[in-house]
């Protein structure tokens with residue numbers, strides 16, 4: 001039986017104090033762009049518990065409690081579900097993947113661009129998990145276009161390790177084999193709906209972007225420590241969304257050692 005989720009070669013050298021400081025900086029960055037940030041207390045029983053993104057998926061008012069693909073992470077879901085219900089309340093249409101037999105899925109494999117719902121298949125997300133999410137979302141948003149991207153043969157953890165959305169018109173991909181493979185899997189109708197921006201470092205293709213509700217951006221949180229990719233993100237944000245849109249850079253090396261991206265430490269709701 002597996003005893004750890006860690007794959008990164010430096011996974012055993014995580015410095016906990018530094019990780020807390022990096023998490024504080026992350027929290028601070030969220031406060032700049034999100035009116036209501038709820039902090040879920042740490043739980044020593046779940047060392048990956050800070051990667052809350054994997055436990056739930058929210059698309060509009062649909063909220064799915066996932067069954068994470070790694071068995072060591074499944075105990076994270078019930079306490080997070082309590083916190084999520086407090087935040088979303090009666091507006092949510094709730095689904096629980098644990099009730100669905102063989103279905104499992106990590107939220108890191110789900111990218112809602114505002115136009116399309118992309119679901120990656122991986123070691124952590126199986127076709128039944130993707131189908132469960134698609135059904136839940138389509139129950140309420142029948143015309144939403146859902147695309148499954150099969151990355152099971154690719155060396156990366158989740159879909160959002162290689163692609164995230166800067167806005168509903170711009171996608172950021174990592175310019176490496178898994179990123180190119182993911183791009184190639186998208187139907188032409190989806191690819192042509194976006195401007196595609198490529199960054200050379202995989203970890204830098206994962207950004208948190210905060211829409212202003214009018215097609216623009218309030219700001220972006222991006223990985224620091226990757227100057228070539230940072231320059232590309234800065235330029236795209238300045239030229240497409242305005243020079244005044246802040247791009248906050250966060251150096252998160254302890255989280256990278258735990259195979260974590262930026263998006264994975266928060267869950268965003270807009271219902």
Ligand code: CIR
Pocket residue numbers: 005006048051053054070073107108109158258259260261263264
């Ligand atoms: C895991 O393998 O599950 C954790 N060590 C990392 C999860 C990162 N999650 C994410 O990027 N969505």
